[in-house]
Amino acid sequence: MLTRHRDTASSVLHRPVTVAEAVDLLADGSASVLAGGSWVMRGEIRGDGFADAYVLVSGLPELLELRRTDDALVIGAAVTHAQLARFLAGDPHLAGLSAAARTSANPAIRRVATVGGNLATIDFAAADLVPALLALSARVTLVDAAGERHLALADYLASRPDAAPGALLTQVTVPVTPGLTVHERLTMRVAGDYPVAIVDAHVRLDADGLVDEATIAVGSVEPVARLWPSLSSRLVGAPLDAGVAEATARELAGELRGRDGVEAQGWYRLQVLPTLVGRAFYTLQQETGQR
Amino acid sequence: MTTELTVNGSPRAVHNPPMTPLARVLREDLHLTGTKLACGEGFCGSCTVFVDDEALASCLVPVGSVAGASIRTVESMATPRGPLAPVQQAMKDTDAVQCGMCFPGILTSLTALLDENPRPDRADVETALVGNICRCTGYERIVEAALGLGTETGAGA
Ligand SMILES: Cc1cc2nc3c(=O)[nH]c(=O)nc-3n(C[C@H](O)[C@H](O)[C@H](O)COP(=O)(O)OP(=O)(O)OC[C@H]3O[C@@H](n4cnc5c(N)ncnc54)[C@H](O)[C@@H]3O)c2cc1C
Ligand code: FES
Ligand code: FES
Numbered sequence: 001m002l003t004r005h006r007d008t009a010s011s012v013l014h015r016p017v018t019v020a021e022a023v024d025l026l027a028d029g030s031a032s033v034l035a036g037g038s039w040v041m042r043g044e045i046r047g048d049g050f051a052d053a054y055v056l057v058s059g060l061p062e063l064l065e066l067r068r069t070d071d072a073l074v075i076g077a078a079v080t081h082a083q084l085a086r087f088l089a090g091d092p093h094l095a096g097l098s099a100a101a102r103t104s105a106n107p108a109i110r111r112v113a114t115v116g117g118n119l120a121t122i123d124f125a126a127a128d129l130v131p132a133l134l135a136l137s138a139r140v141t142l143v144d145a146a147g148e149r150h151l152a153l154a155d156y157l158a159s160r161p162d163a164a165p166g167a168l169l170t171q172v173t174v175p176v177t178p179g180l181t182v183h184e185r186l187t188m189r190v191a192g193d194y195p196v197a198i199v200d201a202h203v204r205l206d207a208d209g210l211v212d213e214a215t216i217a218v219g220s221v222e223p224v225a226r227l228w229p230s231l232s233s234r235l236v237g238a239p240l241d242a243g244v245a246e247a248t249a250r251e252l253a254g255e256l257r258g259r260d261g262v263e264a265q266g267w268y269r270l271q272v273l274p275t276l277v278g279r280a281f282y283t284l285q286q287e288t289g290q291r
Numbered sequence: 292m293t294t295e296l297t298v299n300g301s302p303r304a305v306h307n308p309p310m311t312p313l314a315r316v317l318r319e320d321l322h323l324t325g326t327k328l329a330c331g332e333g334f335c336g337s338c339t340v341f342v343d344d345e346a347l348a349s350c351l352v353p354v355g356s357v358a359g360a361s362i363r364t365v366e367s368m369a370t371p372r373g374p375l376a377p378v379q380q381a382m383k384d385t386d387a388v389q390c391g392m393c394f395p396g397i398l399t400s401l402t403a404l405l406d407e408n409p410r411p412d413r414a415d416v417e418t419a420l421v422g423n424i425c426r427c428t429g430y431e432r433i434v435e436a437a438l439g440l441g442t443e444t445g446a447g448a
């Protein structure tokens with residue numbers, strides 16, 4: 001059982017050197033994972049408090065893998081946003097994920113915040129990598145005392161609230177398929193604050209330049225990022241058109257429930273979402289030269 | 292718990308619970324009060340220090356997680372009677388500093404930028420400073436000072 005303390009004074013920190021050792025330390029559910037700490041360490045100020053014990057995983061070599069083949073990208077859970085952004089710079093197939101890693105938070109946070117931490121933080125609706133990876137149909141690997149499991153990211157997100165403690169997210173696998181990707185985020189201050197809404201899209205065009213396949217994901221609007229399949233399917237079979245994408249998103253926006261937060265009310269997030277979809281498709285149009 | 296660190300080139304041992312924020316240890320145990328602890332949650336950048344050459348928000352770094360690391364604070368940039376580091380001198384020359392609260396973090400973030408990119412353009416400087424909040428200056432002179440440095444190599448620390 002995880003107990004919480006108001007400040008950092010009572011927490012123990014374990015520093016395992018292998019994943020197996022980390023999983024052992026997590027097995028009885030009394031300790032929590034610590035990666036970059038950028039979320040955990042706000043516990044005192046935000047009133048979330050601290051666990052009895054933490055298991056530091058950020059230095060584990062097995063979680064630092066970063067590998068790209070022709071058809072897949074493998075990201076270790078302890079890879080930081082800054083490392084991922086550097087690795088993906090200029091990769092034409094993963095521009096959306098690259099932008100998500102490069103523009104989230106601020107430089108000092110990006111140097112510590114890990115990919116695993118971004119996906120595992122249940123209370124964090126505005127995570128940039130989550131919609132970026134959803135649009136790419138990413139899968140995650142979890143390891144616990146019972147062994148290793150592979151899940152679609154969407155299933156992992158749905159399972160998080162009820163998951164028994166003790167599982168370590170070790171890896172994210174991204175299939176790299178032909179097509180274009182984009183990451184659009186709206187912040188109130190241009191940069192440095194949480195996005196009000198995020199749109200990611202992965203689009204494949206056929207030989208005639210019509211949308212053959214589209215996967216659209218939305219972040220920060222609802223409490224958990226989600227795919228938007230009805231919008232995706234409405235845009236298939238037609239040319240890339242930012243105006244049409246925006247109008248269709250406006251028509252379907254009622255399918256989402258905007259969350260209220262300090263930086264924006266739910267109605268505002270829904271209001272700006274179609275504009276952001278339009279921007280995302282405008283960027284894609286520019287990339288293909290269809291204007 | 293004892294944590295051993297190298298701070299500004301000297302070996303130090305500190306005795307704090309491992310989840311204590313590094314910023315608090317630097318200020319309260321090592322009396323390196325150049326590092327500020329303002330927001331305590333990663334937004335303002337006033338606590339930015341180098342940890343193994345990476346500029347990090349030390350309010351979010353548990354001291355136990357950086358055992359064995361080399362920490363550099365703003366105090367390492369110049370000795371009391373020696374010359375200022377180029378980035379410090381540039382701020383002085385452009386009369387950029389007002390209350391000064393944000394400057395240790397700004398100097399650290401700019402040093403990190405200039406180490407990586409010795410000739411940044413305006414967008415690079417502004418992007419590097421998105422995590423450093425200044426309530427006094429309006430940033431303009433800070434950016435000008437940093438752009439002036441781009442003609443020299445690196446900022447030195
Ligand atoms: C000032 C500030 C601004 C930010 N702005 C943005 C932003 O614009 N966009 C954005 O996306 N994010 C933003 N963030 C959030 C940041 O990206 C997350 O805090 C970060 O990704 C979490 O990663 P971490 O490694 O620091 O996690 P930690 O703080 O170490 O952990 C966070 C949670 O995830 C769990 N966890 C971590 N790793 C694993 C793992 N491998 N397996 C299982 N559980 C794990 C921990 O137990 C904990 O519950 C911001 C954060 C700050 C402080
Ligand atoms: S005190 Fe660390 S970022 Fe504000
Ligand atoms: S000079 Fe006062 S906060 Fe920047």
